[in-house]
Amino acid sequence: MTGTIPAPTERAVRDALAEIPDPELPVVSIVELGMIHRVAVDEGGIRVAILPTFIGCPAIGMIEASIAARLAAFDRPVEVRTSFEIPWTSDRISEVGRRALATAGIAPPAAPHDVRCPWCASDQVAMDSAFGPTQCRSLYYCRACRQPFEALKSV
């Protein structure tokens, strides 16, 4: 089945996906977060496999719907599915993504002793709780600038 416009390249599909922000961390896209596992374009349409950051992440449904809505512009069937074929790990976040998180006040993932304050870059930080406002974040406090902050969990 084909639409009325030519089939997009895989690159074009990935560029379109890069416009979709993560619903819980809107400063980064789902591409920068490393959530895209596979993109395939063929006669049957466009198929995208995504890796959930956390298994029970409640944003997965929203992300799937956002992908389907954005790729509808290519005028052919779109199939989005989640995959655990490889685990999403925090080192899948791109450099651009890590910088965007830090700018927004969220320390990018690191081993607990390597976490730096996103505000003042101090290493004088303490973990208040491994569990934060979403499944993927922990709570920290910076003793240098006396600010609380959040850090993405390292998984």
Place this chain on the structure above:
Amino acid sequence: MTSPPPMATLALPTVALDALLRSMADDEFVVGFTDSEWTGIAPLLEEDIAMSSLSQDELGHATALYGLLAELTGGDADALAYDREPADYRHARLLDHGRGDWALTMARRYLYETADAVRLEAIAGGRWSPLADLVAKIVREERYHLMHVEAWLDRLATGSDDTYARLTTALDELGPDAGTVFTPLPDEQALIDAGILAAPMRELEDRWRAAIAPAFARLALPPIPPTVDPDSGRTDHGAAFDWLWSEFTMVRGSDVGATW
């Protein structure tokens, strides 16, 4: 990472796999719902958030495991979670003691999480990739759960006479049921023959007892006694579960078949 070798021509041991998935999913579902009872009333704000986040993880794991079971049996994940009678759930009796106080909650979480870790280790790397892949992801999340319960066991055992007494009272209540996580499954040998499970549940129970013994000795806690009535470890649920079941089926039961 390397993928486990495919199942090749081996047929899936459907009956035993159904029992394994059901026991794991029901465990995560029941522990998640029980612990979510702390949302809003935990003793510290950080623990209120922690219990909510932990419960969300457990219910996420249950959803994914029910999803695999639904694919295997041609059923529906929501129906598996919500539409069975209380007697048809197959979670471990360890999880049938009601919410209890904070010490009981932490003792239950410690016993369950350490047992679950041993079980997951025996499944990760198995030859049925849908489950082995999911378990590899679950293990990464459960590390945070283990850190949390290990810290709390320490804190309660060494905090004061009162916290030690509350912890040992909780362990006295839970201890005889703690090993029920390892209740042998129907046709369990078929899972081992198929390379899905690395060892029999009885052997995993021994590994678990050995794994937690050093912490119990260091903290001067009484050892976990042998399991009472081990063969009914996943079938006799009692009044506390009847209440929990009525809670978690209430919304679905109030308008059967409704969607949003």
